[in-house]
Amino acid sequence: MFTAIIDSLLIFSVLTPIVGLLTPKEKTSTICGSLSLVGFVISIGFLLRIIPEIHESPIKIPVDAGLVRTSLMIDLPGSFISLLALGLGAFAVIYSTKFMERDSGTHLYYSLIMAMTVGMVGVSYSEDLFTLFVFWELMCITSYVLVGFRKDEKESVEAAIKYMLMSGVGSATILFGMSLIYGLTGTLNLPRIALSLEAASGGLWLYISLGMLITGFGIKAAIVPLHVWVPDAYTASPSPISAIIAGASTELAVFVICKLLFFIFPAIKIGWMEFFSAFAVLNMILGNIVGLLQNDVKRMLAYSSVAHIGYIFIGIAAGTKLGLTATLLHIFNHGIMKALAFLCMGAIIYRIGRRNLEDIAGVGRRMPITSTAFIISVLALIGMPPLNGFISKLLIFMSCLDSGMLWLGILLIIFSAISTGYYVRILKALIAAPKDEKLNDVKEAPISILIPICCLAFLVILLGIWPDPILKFAEESSSWLMEVGKYV
Amino acid sequence: MLNFSAYLACAITLYIIGLYCLVTKRNLIRLVIGIEILVNAAHINFIALSAYWTPGFIDPLARSIVVISIGLAGCVGAILLSFAVYAYRHYGTLDVSKMRELRG
Numbered sequence: 001m002f003t004a005i006i007d008s009l010l011i012f013s014v015l016t017p018i019v020g021l022l023t024p025k026e027k028t029s030t031i032c033g034s035l036s037l038v039g040f041v042i043s044i045g046f047l048l049r050i051i052p053e054i055h056e057s058p059i060k061i062p063v064d065a066g067l068v069r070t071s072l073m074i075d076l077p078g079s080f081i082s083l084l085a086l087g088l089g090a091f092a093v094i095y096s097t098k099f100m101e102r103d104s105g106t107h108l109y110y111s112l113i114m115a116m117t118v119g120m121v122g123v124s125y126s127e128d129l130f131t132l133f134v135f136w137e138l139m140c141i142t143s144y145v146l147v148g149f150r151k152d153e154k155e156s157v158e159a160a161i162k163y164m165l166m167s168g169v170g171s172a173t174i175l176f177g178m179s180l181i182y183g184l185t186g187t188l189n190l191p192r193i194a195l196s197l198e199a200a201s202g203g204l205w206l207y208i209s210l211g212m213l214i215t216g217f218g219i220k221a222a223i224v225p226l227h228v229w230v231p232d233a234y235t236a237s238p239s240p241i242s243a244i245i246a247g248a249s250t251e252l253a254v255f256v257i258c259k260l261l262f263f264i265f266p267a268i269k270i271g272w273m274e275f276f277s278a279f280a281v282l283n284m285i286l287g288n289i290v291g292l293l294q295n296d297v298k299r300m301l302a303y304s305s306v307a308h309i310g311y312i313f314i315g316i317a318a319g320t321k322l323g324l325t326a327t328l329l330h331i332f333n334h335g336i337m338k339a340l341a342f343l344c345m346g347a348i349i350y351r352i353g354r355r356n357l358e359d360i361a362g363v364g365r366r367m368p369i370t371s372t373a374f375i376i377s378v379l380a381l382i383g384m385p386p387l388n389g390f391i392s393k394l395l396i397f398m399s400c401l402d403s404g405m406l407w408l409g410i411l412l413i414i415f416s417a418i419s420t421g422y423y424v425r426i427l428k429a430l431i432a433a434p435k436d437e438k439l440n441d442v443k444e445a446p447i448s449i450l451i452p453i454c455c456l457a458f459l460v461i462l463l464g465i466w467p468d469p470i471l472k473f474a475e476e477s478s479s480w481l482m483e484v485g486k487y488v
Numbered sequence: 489m490l491n492f493s494a495y496l497a498c499a500i501t502l503y504i505i506g507l508y509c510l511v512t513k514r515n516l517i518r519l520v521i522g523i524e525i526l527v528n529a530a531h532i533n534f535i536a537l538s539a540y541w542t543p544g545f546i547d548p549l550a551r552s553i554v555v556i557s558i559g560l561a562g563c564v565g566a567i568l569l570s571f572a573v574y575a576y577r578h579y580g581t582l583d584v585s586k587m588r589e590l591r592g
Contacts, residue, residue: 130552134560137560141563144567158587161571164567165519168527169526171560172526172527172530176499176526178553179499179530183533186541188553
């Protein structure tokens with residue numbers, strides 16, 4: 001129907017709940033989990049197979065329905081982001097087979113995870129705003145249900161409601177912005193909008209529509225005044241869902257903002273550099289300062305996400321090709337390390353059942369593998385040299401110097417130093433000697449939880465030591481995004 | 489036929505009414521209605537623009553996005569209302585300012 005990457009996921013998304021209904025209850029999680037893993041593996045296989053092809057030219061898949069023509073376009077930046085989404089989805093599925101075992105309705109859970117990934121992949125490939133909006137809503141609606149999946153817990157229902165109210169306003173604002181763009185250009189196709197706006201010199205309605213689109217996507221991307229749902233939704237949702245939302249869906253929103261700014265609106269570039277540097281500073285201040293005050297580890301990680309979105313915005317504010325490369329690379333790296341941190345925290349919650357710092361003090365002696373991976377992810381979030389967080393932060397700093405915004409680079413270093421304050425508190429709690437008697441009979445997490453954790457920790461180290469392939473991918477993607485002519 | 493700016497003014501007014509509803513009201517059901525008003529403001533804008541862009545011809549693209557978006561808004565409304573039921577079971581009220589488990 002669309003492309004093999006999306007189709008295989010969609011087929012398995014329909015198939016999984018049907019198979020889940022036919023299997024005995026105690027085996028549902030394992031069987032449905034392995035079935036959806038097959039879907040993810042097939043989909044990733046198709047993606048890897050066509051990546052050499054799209055280096056030459058993007059593949060266009062028109063969806064014809066009479067007079068209405070919309071289309072997907074598989075291009076380099078899109079496959080860069082969809083690789084992250086599909087990979088994290090697959091890891092979350094492996095992780096969930098054990099993690100969600102005690103919950104009811106797991107067959108629907110896997111179906112929803114796959115539908116959410118379909119939404120993310122579709123958004124990254126969409127060539128016009130119509131397709132983008134439909135896939136965006138698919139991602140949003142499934143993520144609402146997944147955040148509130150444990151409906152018997154007070155806090156997850158509350159978090160889902162807060163998330164939905166914010167995100168619903170965001171979707172409506174996006175639709176309004178799209179209608180204004182449609183009114184200005186008469187089309188919803190991205191390259192055609194770019195062509196017809198090339199000669200435009202701004203104008204009030206263009207700024208209003210751009211502002212509405214950025215506000216709408218910014219709610220998902222946790223730009224600071226709109227970030228209030230982030231700590232609640234990340235804290236209250238099941239950990240694999242926190243990992244997908246923090247690692248892929250927030251990053252996807254930033255990617256869409258990049259695509260809009262560099263691809264559709266390059267003509268009015270002058271205005272948004274100051275605008276985005278202001279938001280970058282706001283995000284860094286709030287994320288890092290409020291993060292210091294938290295006691296709940298998942299909340300701390302959520303605020304660290306807000307701060308990292310600030311670092312990503314510095315790359316956008318630089319506005320050069322190097323800045324965009326740094327942005328894409330940090331999107332990828334931050335996705336991996338934040339997902340790793342949430343998965344490790346989930347493993348600790350799975351064994352202990354609490355998430356406060358004092359409750360997990362000393363857990364490192366009882367769960368050595370999980371804690372080692374957690375320490376690796378926290379060090380990567382700080383930006384320690386041999387790990388992947390360092391490479392992308394260095395690139396962001398270099399892009400600041402490149403475009404003459406030294407003050408922003410200095411702020412990046414200062415806030416990275418401040419953020420070390422709360423990361424070190426997590427490290428200290430992991431390394432400390434166990435005081436609590438209750439921790440004595442805590443065992444290492446089961447194997448299906450350890451596999452994704454170890455794979456992601458390995459990736460964090462590998463991309464730190466040998467960043468060349470992913471760096472080249474990000475560089476090529478950013479040059480694709482910056483050249484409108486190649487698309488038309 | 490009315491001037492196009494009348495439709496645009498109507499859409500923007502609806503959008504502002506929806507935002508006002510979301511900011512001032514505390515009842516969850518009213519908030520759901522606020523979101524529906526916001527989405528419908530965008531729909532009206534799309535429909536008005538589809539007729540305005542080429543005189544005598546109505547663009548089916550804008551119509552189809554509106555039809556699909558109405559369905560999507562229905563989904564969001566349904567999920568919000570079902571969570572409202574669960575919130576009522578947990579808290580015994582639909583007042584969102586009383587839902588304060590998560591803070592900090």
